Amino acid sequence: MKQAPDAIYIITASPARAEALKQTIVLRGFDEIVCLSLVEALRAFPPTPPALVIVDPEGEVRSLLALMELIPQGVKRLVLSDEFDEAVFLACHDAGARDFMVKPVPEAYLVSRVISTLQECRLEQISAQKDQILIEMGVISPRSGLLTTPHLLKQLKQMTEALSANASDGALSLLIVELEGCQNTNSETAEAALMAQVGALLKDSARGLDWVGEYFMDKYAIVLPQTGKRGATALGRRLLERFSDLSFLNAEGSMQKLRVRIGIAEYSGCRHYEDLLSQALQQLQLAPGENPGSLKPV
Structure with missing residues (x-):
């Protein structure tokens, strides 16, 4: 799966919330930040997935859970929620969201998690590239990912x-x-x-x-x-x-x-x-x- 390097998609229910989140992280030098509404994302998720998706459903729980199913595997997910709901948290976790934060979230902490997540994504991409080289050399089996x-x-x-x-x-x-x-x-x-x-x-x-x-x-x-x-x-x-x-x-x-x-x-x-x-x-x-x-x- 080809990803846009360091690209971040912000998906919210309202344009105002998306813009506020974008302004929080836009000055940190990330490659690309795209704002999408929940309706747009549910209608057609972009064909080239980003490295990170930040979702603030603003209370739209059903839309959030539907969106989690559409996001391709391997894409990092950060969910901002108005309150902690165990069922929603578990559903998001099972769908691959490892960051689930209850608002209000301090700006410094949000930026810290974004930077850390993107760094983790880069390391995974580097590891995948190394594994591909080892597969081509016959050291790792493409069938199982283990040694030949x-x-x-x-x-x-x-x-x-x-x-x-x-x-x-x-x-x-x-x-x-x-x-x-x-x-x-x-x-x-x-x-x-x-x-x-x-x-x-x-x-x-x-x-x-x-x-x-x-x-x-x-x-x-x-x-x-x-x-x-x-x-x-x-x-x-x-x-x-x-x-x-x-x-x-x-x-x-x-x-x-x-x-x-x-x-x-x-x-x-x-x-x-x-x-x-x-x-x-x-x-x-x-x-x-x-x-x-x-x-x-x-």
């Missing part, structure tokens, strides 16, 4: 060789996740969306120092440095819990859950990284992960 199999195995090999060479007591664990049912989606678009969800779930569940990637076509692997089997088991249980909430529309037109199996291996003087893979795959065959209770803490 060759690069994951490269990291695993380097870690096991380092532990073996140092003859140290350092910990290392490997977790392999097998998913059944991914190919039973009702379309290629649905399969791509499911793979993106799976990749995001795996990445979000792991830590910053872990290496998460695809393991050939039907499995995923997580390399956990400085982690014993107890820590790997805790991650496995967390994954099973999170996957239990994931379902998709299958080819028969009904909602289906993924079947998840997890195998765990711990480095204990393995002569080769393939030994670690074999151990994890054997555990995968022995212990199907139907529920979180199937992975017992060590």
